[in-house]
Amino acid sequence: MSNYQSELDKQGLRGFLEFVEANHPDQLLRIREPVKAEYEMTAIVFELERAGRSPVVIFENVEGHDMPVVTNIAGNRDLLAAILEVDSADLPTAFRERCQDYLPVERVDSAPWQEVAIEGDDLDLAALPIPMQFDVDKAPYITAGQITARDPETGVDTTGFHRLMVSGRNRLGVSLHSRRRMYEFHRRAEARGESLPAAITLGIHPLHYMGSMAYHYPPGVRKYEIIGALFGEPYKVAECGVPGLEIPAGAEIVIEGEILADTHEPEGPFGEFTGYASYRSTQNVFVAKRIQMRRDAMFHSVVSGMSSDHILVSCITREGEILNALRRNLPNVRAVHVPRITCGGLMAIVSMKKTAPGEPQQAIMAALGTEFYTKIVIVVDEDVNIFELSDVMWAVATRVRADEDLIFIPGAKGAILDPTSDPDTFTLTKVGVDATKPDGRDFAERLVISDAQRARGREILAAAGITL
Numbered sequence: 001m002s003n004y005q006s007e008l009d010k011q012g013l014r015g016f017l018e019f020v021e022a023n024h025p026d027q028l029l030r031i032r033e034p035v036k037a038e039y040e041m042t043a044i045v046f047e048l049e050r051a052g053r054s055p056v057v058i059f060e061n062v063e064g065h066d067m068p069v070v071t072n073i074a075g076n077r078d079l080l081a082a083i084l085e086v087d088s089a090d091l092p093t094a095f096r097e098r099c100q101d102y103l104p105v106e107r108v109d110s111a112p113w114q115e116v117a118i119e120g121d122d123l124d125l126a127a128l129p130i131p132m133q134f135d136v137d138k139a140p141y142i143t144a145g146q147i148t149a150r151d152p153e154t155g156v157d158t159t160g161f162h163r164l165m166v167s168g169r170n171r172l173g174v175s176l177h178s179r180r181r182m183y184e185f186h187r188r189a190e191a192r193g194e195s196l197p198a199a200i201t202l203g204i205h206p207l208h209y210m211g212s213m214a215y216h217y218p219p220g221v222r223k224y225e226i227i228g229a230l231f232g233e234p235y236k237v238a239e240c241g242v243p244g245l246e247i248p249a250g251a252e253i254v255i256e257g258e259i260l261a262d263t264h265e266p267e268g269p270f271g272e273f274t275g276y277a278s279y280r281s282t283q284n285v286f287v288a289k290r291i292q293m294r295r296d297a298m299f300h301s302v303v304s305g306m307s308s309d310h311i312l313v314s315c316i317t318r319e320g321e322i323l324n325a326l327r328r329n330l331p332n333v334r335a336v337h338v339p340r341i342t343c344g345g346l347m348a349i350v351s352m353k354k355t356a357p358g359e360p361q362q363a364i365m366a367a368l369g370t371e372f373y374t375k376i377v378i379v380v381d382e383d384v385n386i387f388e389l390s391d392v393m394w395a396v397a398t399r400v401r402a403d404e405d406l407i408f409i410p411g412a413k414g415a416i417l418d419p420t421s422d423p424d425t426f427t428l429t430k431v432g433v434d435a436t437k438p439d440g441r442d443f444a445e446r447l448v449i450s451d452a453q454r455a456r457g458r459e460i461l462a463a464a465g466i467t468l
């Protein structure tokens, strides 16, 4: 491989796999046994998770296909921390800080995904090893497709994951339910009576995954500039066949096409990050016009449902964003935890050293206002370990007086996929829970067993032949 190509690969899926193989070989699993594209790959990753493991998995032998499937590239917090060269605990703040060092892209003349082009009657999406993940899924889904498109008004591009259901040889149902830039760009194109030219990129590096999930940044900034900031060097991009669209040069597969104007077709159900079958969708349609790919392309798939691969990055990005929003005003906020079990964003827990009455309420308003997915915020004192949900529940049970400590915000914009949001308006009631100790009155002290007492306890047990 030429140096030039390996430079491009470094910022793509291949570079990441090389990094893991070289530095964390125990976190890379190659499965050579034959697996079916239907259900088996998803079941394997969920079984690994149940056993407390979350390695990157390469399925080398997917029945009926020559192309390997790579999955779970973002399900391991330690690996994500390693690529940013920080400790796991510092990941949210490091992510948030680095995202702001926007770097202009570097345009390159050619990319390895230009090796093969498939179009016209030869184009058939079924040739790709696209998995079916859950029984409820209507059809195979491309889950790791980064869709890139430009704002029809300003020309600024964006990139992000949007689920894509195979509905024909060159047709994909797509849901833009997160209602951020892509949704808005499509709406603006439609308002002009135009379809939205777009391209789907497969085979990205986890830093691209993370950067694509950033949402607090000025409108003129390109997501590619944020991704470059995370790499600490300009992101290398190359032009594809969609006029004016630039695509990560180190990727594996590019599907060029457009999201149609004024066209809606059934899409879903699909097993979503909430742990439920999702029947809600914006029901848009992507028509593929050409596939470009490497001769030895790898297919990337995100494990869907409540897997770490699907949720962990959302937790990290939201922890970073909420902490940043809170600390602007409240320097006594210690940390924020968005537990994976709350679907990567529906709930946030805030730790603060309360110095004055009303501060938890201030924190609740700021955290709930950070973005619309977060609908429950719990604020606890600094003695509570926010990374242990049992400790948080103890604080809620013993420090909350329901008539004084709950704040409701009815009619707020919620996530379309949140099963509690109104099926027509997608609004819901947000709630803040002040689980800090009540102000200005005696409150009994928490029971503790000192380190010395614990050590003595262990000594006596050891003498009795019991080791813990």
Ligand SMILES: Cc1cc2nc3c(=O)[nH]c(=O)nc-3n(C[C@H](O)[C@H](O)[C@H](O)COP(=O)(O)O)c2cc1C
Pocket: 143, 158, 159, 160, 161, 162, 163, 164, 175, 176, 177, 178, 179, 180, 181, 182, 183, 212, 213, 214, 215, 302, 309, 310, 313
């Ligand atoms: C694995 C994964 C799948 C996602 N699928 C969708 C989707 O199907 N539709 C959607 O609107 N957002 C989806 N999202 C969320 C968006 O990618 C995310 O909100 C992104 O920041 C939107 O970018 P944009 O501002 O460019 O639209 C997904 C996120 C992840 C991590």
